[in-house]
Amino acid sequence: MSKLKLGALPDDKPIKLTIELPASVHRDLLAYAEVLTRDTGQSADPIKLIAPMLARFMATDRAFRKVRKTVPFAADQSPRS
Numbered sequence: 001m002s003k004l005k006l007g008a009l010p011d012d013k014p015i016k017l018t019i020e021l022p023a024s025v026h027r028d029l030l031a032y033a034e035v036l037t038r039d040t041g042q043s044a045d046p047i048k049l050i051a052p053m054l055a056r057f058m059a060t061d062r063a064f065r066k067v068r069k070t071v072p073f074a075a076d077q078s079p080r081s
Contacts, residue, residue, distance in 0.1 A: 033046040
């Protein structure tokens with residue numbers, strides 16, 4: 001079993017985005033999904049790997065976490081009634 005940074009993917013309500021990836025990144029996503037499928041026994045959709053990978057990246061970026069704690073961001077504001 002591999003020591004991948006991602007485990008089984010949570011079922012969460014998605015927000016649709018359209019992005020373009022370099023072919024090499026897409027190939028790596030396909031390979032990562034294949035390894036994850038072998039490790040977890042669950043089918044892993046390469047497209048669904050992108051969100052948890054980004055979340056993991058941001059969660060482990062110390063500089064981003066530090067700024068995130070101290071600076072208010074517009075996306076964090078709840079809509080006014």
